[in-house]
Amino acid sequence: MADSAPAQPKPSSSVKLVLLGEAAVGKSSLVMRFVNNDFQENKEPTIGAAFLTQKCNLPTRTIKFEIWDTAGQERFASLAPMYYRNAQAALVVYDITKPSSLTKAQHWVAELQRQASPGIVIALVGNKSDLAAVNGGASGGDSSDDVDAAPAAEGETNEEEDGADARRVPTKTAKAYADEENLLFFETSAKTGTNVAEVFTAIANAIPETSLKGPRGVGGQTNLGRQEERVNLVGGRTEGPKEGCAC
Amino acid sequence: MDTLDKTEWDVVLVGTDLKQSLLALALSRSGRKILHIDENRHYGGAEAAFSLQEAEEFAKKVDEDTSAAAFTNVSISTPDTDEPTSSATLLSPSRAYTLALCPQLIYARSALLDALISSKVYRQLEFVAVGSWWVYSVGSRGAGDEETSSSIAQSGKLLKVPNGREDVFQDEDLDFKAKRALMKFLRFIGNFEEQTEQWQPYRTLPFPTFLKEQFKVPPSLHAPLLALTLSPANGAQTTTEYALPRIARYLKSIGALGAGFGSIISKWGGMSDIAQIGCRASAVGGGVYVLEKGIAGEYNAEGVEQSDAEAPSLRLRLKGGESVTTRWVIGSKPSTQTTPSSFCRSISIVASPLQPLFPPIGEEAPPPACAVIVFPSGSLLLDGEPENELELPPVNIMAHTSDTGECPRGQCILYASTSLSGQRGQELVKNAVDTLLHSIGINPIPTILWSMQYEQRADVALQPTSFYNGDRVLGFSPLNPDLAFDDSILDEVKEIWLRIMGGEGGSFLVFEDREANINDDE
Numbered sequence: 123m124a125d126s127a128p129a130q131p132k133p134s135s136s137v138k139l140v141l142l143g144e145a146a147v148g149k150s151s152l153v154m155r156f157v158n159n160d161f162q163e164n165k166e167p168t169i170g171a172a173f174l175t176q177k178c179n180l181p182t183r184t185i186k187f188e189i190w191d192t193a194g195q196e197r198f199a200s201l202a203p204m205y206y207r208n209a210q211a212a213l214v215v216y217d218i219t220k221p222s223s224l225t226k227a228q229h230w231v232a233e234l235q236r237q238a239s240p241g242i243v244i245a246l247v248g249n250k251s252d253l254a255a256v257n258g259g260a261s262g263g264d265s266s267d268d269v270d271a272a273p274a275a276e277g278e279t280n281e282e283e284d285g286a287d288a289r290r291v292p293t294k295t296a297k298a299y300a301d302e303e304n305l306l307f308f309e310t311s312a313k314t315g316t317n318v319a320e321v322f323t324a325i326a327n328a329i330p331e332t333s334l335k336g337p338r339g340v341g342g343q344t345n346l347g348r349q350e351e352r353v354n355l356v357g358g359r360t361e362g363p364k365e366g367c368a369c
Numbered sequence: 370m371d372t373l374d375k376t377e378w379d380v381v382l383v384g385t386d387l388k389q390s391l392l393a394l395a396l397s398r399s400g401r402k403i404l405h406i407d408e409n410r411h412y413g414g415a416e417a418a419f420s421l422q423e424a425e426e427f428a429k430k431v432d433e434d435t436s437a438a439a440f441t442n443v444s445i446s447t448p449d450t451d452e453p454t455s456s457a458t459l460l461s462p463s464r465a466y467t468l469a470l471c472p473q474l475i476y477a478r479s480a481l482l483d484a485l486i487s488s489k490v491y492r493q494l495e496f497v498a499v500g501s502w503w504v505y506s507v508g509s510r511g512a513g514d515e516e517t518s519s520s521i522a523q524s525g526k527l528l529k530v531p532n533g534r535e536d537v538f539q540d541e542d543l544d545f546k547a548k549r550a551l552m553k554f555l556r557f558i559g560n561f562e563e564q565t566e567q568w569q570p571y572r573t574l575p576f577p578t579f580l581k582e583q584f585k586v587p588p589s590l591h592a593p594l595l596a597l598t599l600s601p602a603n604g605a606q607t608t609t610e611y612a613l614p615r616i617a618r619y620l621k622s623i624g625a626l627g628a629g630f631g632s633i634i635s636k637w638g639g640m641s642d643i644a645q646i647g648c649r650a651s652a653v654g655g656g657v658y659v660l661e662k663g664i665a666g667e668y669n670a671e672g673v674e675q676s677d678a679e680a681p682s683l684r685l686r687l688k689g690g691e692s693v694t695t696r697w698v699i700g701s702k703p704s705t706q707t708t709p710s711s712f713c714r715s716i717s718i719v720a721s722p723l724q725p726l727f728p729p730i731g732e733e734a735p736p737p738a739c740a741v742i743v744f745p746s747g748s749l750l751l752d753g754e755p756e757n758e759l760e761l762p763p764v765n766i767m768a769h770t771s772d773t774g775e776c777p778r779g780q781c782i783l784y785a786s787t788s789l790s791g792q793r794g795q796e797l798v799k800n801a802v803d804t805l806l807h808s809i810g811i812n813p814i815p816t817i818l819w820s821m822q823y824e825q826r827a828d829v830a831l832q833p834t835s836f837y838n839g840d841r842v843l844g845f846s847p848l849n850p851d852l853a854f855d856d857s858i859l860d861e862v863k864e865i866w867l868r869i870m871g872g873e874g875g876s877f878l879v880f881e882d883r884e885a886n887i888n889d890d891e
Contacts, residue, residue, distance in 0.1 A: 173492070173493065173883075193649060193652040194652055194655075194657070194658075195648075195649065195652045195658050197371075197657070197658075198657070198658060198660070198662075199660070200658040200659055202412045202645040202648060202649060203411075203418075204493075204637065204642055204645045204646070204649070207637065237464070351497055351498075351735050351736050351772045352495050352496065352735065353496040353498050353626050353633045353735055354626070355486055355491050355496060355626070356486055356491070
């Protein structure tokens with residue numbers, strides 16, 4: 123696991139990205155789409171996926187996302203501080219068919235503003251855009267066969283469409299909130315892949331140059347040129363007992 | 370699921386202290402249904418790490434709740450600064466700090482590191498190196514100059530502990546005879562286990578006696594060797610059988626993870642991060658985590674009806690009225706000591722990086738992020754008390770740089786502890802911190818921006834025992850406030866893991882990577 127700089131081309135930096143959002147809004151599905159270009163219908167609640175990586179190539183640099191999933195620890199509001207710590211980006215996800223999930227997303231945004239690093243880039247993402255009628259702001263609307271679509275019958279409704287439209291959170295509402303809080307905003311479909319890559323590219327572009335760290339470096343300050351202060355547990359460790367010390 | 374009421378579990382873990390969290394990690398692939406609760410709002414229990422604000426909440430809580438077993442007498446002080454100073458010397462916002470209640474260093478050959486690697490969670494942790502060890506020496510303080518009673522005014526200095534044989538050779542303060550004695554001892558300790566005849570007679574005798582009689586090590590070198598044991602007791606009470614394996618552990622670890630250093634610390638609050646990682650791994654495996662949730666009532670064995678001997682269930686009442694059933698409950702065993710001994714500890718945020726404490730380890734080595742400073746028994750006095758070297762225990766200070774992620778750049782954290790309890794312990798600890806700041810060679814004397822004093826209950830036994838009813842309610846022993854991770858903790862965790870798993874579950878803490886796409890080669 124040599125972490126030395128790659129053979130010269132573009133500078134590469136790793137970015138810690140955390141996922142937040144109500145259960146079943148499609149957090150993990152978004153990541154699976156981004157990382158593996160894969161979608162699983164009726165996915166079980168997140169077990170297993172904890173930490174995934176994916177590169178995002180920009181014209182001038184490569185961003186390696188280290189994506190942390192909540193592992194369900196958010197359910198009883200029991201996320202550990204290490205989850206937020208040093209996160210340079212956050213994906214706060216809601217379900218456009220479920221207004222309560224936007225409320226929850228707003229709660230997470232507030233939490234991030236309180237707990238996370240001051241410069242964190244937050245993207246608000248309305249997922250399941252495939253369940254909305256076409257003019258809802260996203261393409262690819264073959265939603266009919268998704269059993270997961272049962273909308274929560276509460277809160278504001280967008281009644282510009284007929285019954286085929288499961289959208290319950292108008293794009294306008296969420297966009298206005300995102301603008302107000304200075305968040306990136308997208309509506310995506312993990313199922314069709316719509317806008318998924320765009321979200322990550324936008325985040326990559328929004329990460330300020332100054333907060334970038336080298337591969338596996340330490341967040342906070344720029345520490346380019348600084349000696350690596352981490353101790354490498356594997357690799358460096360010699361095997362077998364040594365007699366006393368080195369001589 | 371927003372209520373736990375009437376849920377059924379295989380294992381309920383109570384408390385997110387390091388031990389429970391390591392057990393959670395060990396069980397994370399077991400397929401067992403795990404509920405892990407902690408009555409605190411934070412992870413880590415006695416090994417937690419706090420922002421300033423969380424530390425204040427902690428102090429308040431301990432103050433209000435006298436039953437909080439592990440900690441007592443917490444007080445926080447923020448010395449008021451009279452003169453307006455530069456921004457580097459101001460306290461940063463609360464969350465710029467991660468202060469560890471129980472910082473520990475981990476020796477490079479500790480079984481804990483093997484476990485973190487084999488369980489693959491090391492990828493989510495970061496470690497930094499422990500650099501120099503220092504011993505405070507008051508020089509040849511004879512009977513003549515004891516009137517310098519103002520404790521800080523002592524003209525002592527910090528001496529660097531030789532880091533292996535090369536250092537010993539180059540040490541100019543040592544005369545030839547002392548060097549020879551020391552080298553002989555170092556050769557012995559390399560495989561002391563096999564030379565029982567040499568030390569067995571001294572097993573329970575004071576370690577300095579052994580050094581003197583077997584190796585003619587001069588008294589001036591006793592303090593540095595005792596420092597390497599991190600013994601909380603003074604020399605007369607530190608036995609040879611206690612000291613030898615600890616010095617061997619220190620020496621054998623040097624170079625194991627890189628040239629010139631033998632121990633590391635986990636970034637961001639010592640063991641706190643390791644505890645959180647264990648919990649996270651368990652959550653990834655499907656474990657359910659609830660903070661601010663304690664146990665309300667006694668454990669009631671419900672399933673004593675032997676109809677289903679395979680799955681007897683215990684009913685457990687939680688605070689808030691919920692009741693759950695489970696096959697196992699793992700908590701903390703109440704201390705069995707009638708008069709628990711206490712450690713006095715303090716955490717001080719210093720408005721200086723204290724650079725002189727952190728000389729580079731070597732060209733190939735990472736920069737040191739931690740220094741160990743030992744004030745030997747007798748090197749410090751308490752105001753108004755006569756010099757009594759045999760009475761006062763040593764004070765150990767671990768200095769953490771901002772590379773630990775625990776404080777902003779330009780500052781550092783001093784974690785001090787001593788095995789003396791009560792008011793005198795607090796004073797001794799304060800005395801050590803002040804003395805350190807005065808003897809480090811920085812002018813003006815670095816100021817303390819914030820500090821917290823507290824007492825922590827100590828414990829001697831590390832045996833898991835059943836308590837309350839029967840063999841399905843197990844408890845970890847309370848924290849041993851050691852300054853280095855004690856590998857026997859893993860044995861204790863393994864023992865409970867074995868009982869829960871009943872022989873299944875493969876090797877202890879050995880897992881494959883969960884994610885297929887982690888490529889380290891980039």
